[in-house]
Amino acid sequence: MAACLVLVATGTPSDTDLISRALRGHATALDLLVRRHYRAAYSIALAHTGSRADAEDACHDAFLRAAERLAECRDRGRFAFWLGSIVRNRARNMVTRGILRRAETLEPQMATARDNPAKDAEVAELRDRLESALGVLSPTQREVVLLHDMDGWTHSDIAATIGTSEGMSRQHLFNARRRLREVLGPNTSKEHAHE
Amino acid sequence: MNENLPADPIDLSSLDPTRDPAFEDRVSAIVRSARVGSSPPAVVDYLSRWTRPAIAAAAAIALLSAIPLLRESRQPPPRGGTTAEILGVPPGLVAIARSDRAPGVTDLAEALDVEATHGR
Numbered sequence: 001m002a003a004c005l006v007l008v009a010t011g012t013p014s015d016t017d018l019i020s021r022a023l024r025g026h027a028t029a030l031d032l033l034v035r036r037h038y039r040a041a042y043s044i045a046l047a048h049t050g051s052r053a054d055a056e057d058a059c060h061d062a063f064l065r066a067a068e069r070l071a072e073c074r075d076r077g078r079f080a081f082w083l084g085s086i087v088r089n090r091a092r093n094m095v096t097r098g099i100l101r102r103a104e105t106l107e108p109q110m111a112t113a114r115d116n117p118a119k120d121a122e123v124a125e126l127r128d129r130l131e132s133a134l135g136v137l138s139p140t141q142r143e144v145v146l147l148h149d150m151d152g153w154t155h156s157d158i159a160a161t162i163g164t165s166e167g168m169s170r171q172h173l174f175n176a177r178r179r180l181r182e183v184l185g186p187n188t189s190k191e192h193a194h195e
Numbered sequence: 196m197n198e199n200l201p202a203d204p205i206d207l208s209s210l211d212p213t214r215d216p217a218f219e220d221r222v223s224a225i226v227r228s229a230r231v232g233s234s235p236p237a238v239v240d241y242l243s244r245w246t247r248p249a250i251a252a253a254a255a256i257a258l259l260s261a262i263p264l265l266r267e268s269r270q271p272p273p274r275g276g277t278t279a280e281i282l283g284v285p286p287g288l289v290a291i292a293r294s295d296r297a298p299g300v301t302d303l304a305e306a307l308d309v310e311a312t313h314g315r
Contacts, residue, residue: 023232031226035213038222042212056212060225067229127209149204150211180205 016076023070034063037080040153041087043146044161048091048139052131058094062087084161133183137176144169145176 013021013032021029038059045058066073066086073082134142143162147153148169153161155169162169212218279289287306291298298306 025231027226030229030231031222034222034225038218039211039213046210052210052212056221059212060221063225064229067225067231068233071232123209130207130210145205146207146210150207177205184205 014077015079019070019073019076019079022067030067033079037083038063039151040080040147041083043151044084044087044143045091046134047142047146048088049094050131050135050142052127054094055091058087058091062090065090080157081161129184133180136179136183140164141172141176141179144172145180148173149177 013029015033015036018029018033018036022033041059041062042055045055045062046052049055049058062083066083069086073079075082134146137145140162144158147158147161148155155166155173159166159169164172208214212221215221277289279286285306288303291302291306
């Protein structure tokens, strides 16, 4: 509780601060670290496994691995990149070893958690269409479009994490969006989605 | 080319794992199962810890071994040879240089020829 109050009192703590606290045994710090980086980790995992269920498994394993090796993260300000490499390796290993769950049905929890069944069905359908459409992209294109359009990463950061130039990152994004629009149809931009 | 890039991002919010009602459970499961800092350090990390001490030890050894060399270099050069001999000037040329008369082409050729013969 005290740790939580300290974290709240200090505003938005940096990754460096959270890692130091997590290494001292503060579960709240680890909780915040996981929440902060889960979407990006999931994006990378989804890009390489191609399915939500496998991406969740890869994320779970990768976060546990990262927690075990947290002391080895030398440049704590670049934790996101360090974690990203762990997630990427874990997801690729799952694909290589063929230990994927693949086309698993939606978990019951997801289908019943909302009040509006019609809306739930609509969201589930869109999610399935997006997942299917992402399948036409290469893993790198998926990683770029997910990190950029879902988690708001800059091209500079994407280039650093996938080991390419900013120009190539932009090119991957352009190609990925074009292919996705071809598969999904025109009404897929954020403006249309919220109408 | 950027002018032709589609500006609108694709709406991927339905794939956002943090909007999933199961997200809280997933975070809790990770935090509950995590054993922070429990992994033994990798061999590379273990070795990297010794990098600085190893470099410091190597520098100390290099310094200690350089002291005798510095002392040696301060001593005067050993006597017993002329400057021309130390520099490797052919003896024939030295003799010509020491003589009072101007050397002819034949003298120079002989001096150099003798040296070339010695060289072989």
